[in-house]
Amino acid sequence: MRGFSELDLGPVESLGVSVVSQPGATLLSLTADALGGRPQGIPADWRAHIRANAPRDSVDVLRPLFAPDHSGVPYCLTPDTTARSVPDIATYLEQVADLSPDILLDDLTSDFDGTVPPQWRPVVDHPRRWIASYVRVLQAVWTAFAPIWQRADPLLKRETERVGTAVVGGTLDVLLAGINARYRFEGTSLYVPDVDPEKFSLNGRRLLLIPVISGSSASIFSFEQPDVAWIGYPMPGMGLLWESRKPPATGDPLALVVGEMRALILRHVGRPATMGEIAGVLNCSASTATYHCGQLEMAGLIIRERHGRHVRLRRTERGDSLIDILN
Numbered sequence: 001m002r003g004f005s006e007l008d009l010g011p012v013e014s015l016g017v018s019v020v021s022q023p024g025a026t027l028l029s030l031t032a033d034a035l036g037g038r039p040q041g042i043p044a045d046w047r048a049h050i051r052a053n054a055p056r057d058s059v060d061v062l063r064p065l066f067a068p069d070h071s072g073v074p075y076c077l078t079p080d081t082t083a084r085s086v087p088d089i090a091t092y093l094e095q096v097a098d099l100s101p102d103i104l105l106d107d108l109t110s111d112f113d114g115t116v117p118p119q120w121r122p123v124v125d126h127p128r129r130w131i132a133s134y135v136r137v138l139q140a141v142w143t144a145f146a147p148i149w150q151r152a153d154p155l156l157k158r159e160t161e162r163v164g165t166a167v168v169g170g171t172l173d174v175l176l177a178g179i180n181a182r183y184r185f186e187g188t189s190l191y192v193p194d195v196d197p198e199k200f201s202l203n204g205r206r207l208l209l210i211p212v213i214s215g216s217s218a219s220i221f222s223f224e225q226p227d228v229a230w231i232g233y234p235m236p237g238m239g240l241l242w243e244s245r246k247p248p249a250t251g252d253p254l255a256l257v258v259g260e261m262r263a264l265i266l267r268h269v270g271r272p273a274t275m276g277e278i279a280g281v282l283n284c285s286a287s288t289a290t291y292h293c294g295q296l297e298m299a300g301l302i303i304r305e306r307h308g309r310h311v312r313l314r315r316t317e318r319g320d321s322l323i324d325i326l327n
Helices: 023-034 044-053 058-062 089-097 101-111 118-125 127-150 153-168 172-177 253-258 260-268 275-282 286-298 317-326
Strands: 003-008 017-019 184-186 189-194 199-201 206-212 220-222 228-234 302-307 310-315
Touching: 017 153, 023 044, 023 089, 023 127, 023 206, 023 220, 023 228, 044 127, 058 127, 089 127, 101 118, 101 127, 118 127, 153 172, 153 206, 153 253, 172 184, 172 253, 253 260, 253 317, 260 275, 260 286, 260 317, 275 286, 275 310, 286 302, 310 317
Parallel strands: 003 199, 017 206, 206 228
Antiparallel strands: 003 189, 184 189, 220 228, 302 310
């Protein structure tokens, strides 16, 4: 049964955080969705494109990683997020290809407390053969996807600016509350969906935020490394890449932190407004307006108030403060 793993960040105002452009995280997310049966929200046509270009045995090769009753990729197969410079995909794949079978087997033994599940038996019996097949699958996935990544640099720079603005403006908690529709941020803890839920504490480690360019519900993370914990989340505006359009430039600090639609909502509800009015301002459906308002309410930036038969939304004091800081 799927639950949520918890990462206790401690006081957010003293949190050490960095944005990292890590293509390996995007590659793992793409592979999980297109071939591993773990949905990440990849557009259907690109999922089909990746599958069409993947080796025929891809699903069999990946089955140990994405079995329904097990989650996670062994630490030795995950991208190195602690290096001074993030390796490109070619270097990452070389590192995996050169991986010692003994290291992989040690990681599996540690991950499963000495009892490796049956789905991993082909790997345990022939580790070198499996590593070579795994690298072959990853290379095919990246070759099919590479044109999208090559267009991503403007978005990556914009995301670094967005997070930096939140840190400087003291609104990092607001950003974390809206970083992924599948995550929850409550108190000082971030909750992420996991088939093997555990509780972790950051304990002074640095938090790395890794924008993932795969799908709208991308979720990939590692909380067990000794020096850092990292979270992969959907890159804001990535739909522009699928459509081959350049991301719009913005000099609006509020939009950089909460997103353009939520910035419009916050500015509009300086006075009470109905959900219908907000949908009109956004030029979107009622369900889309409700979703964005719900995220702002969870972040403590707006509240719902009943006036007779109508429900109106207005900014909280915290919302007012955010407007003052970022306007």
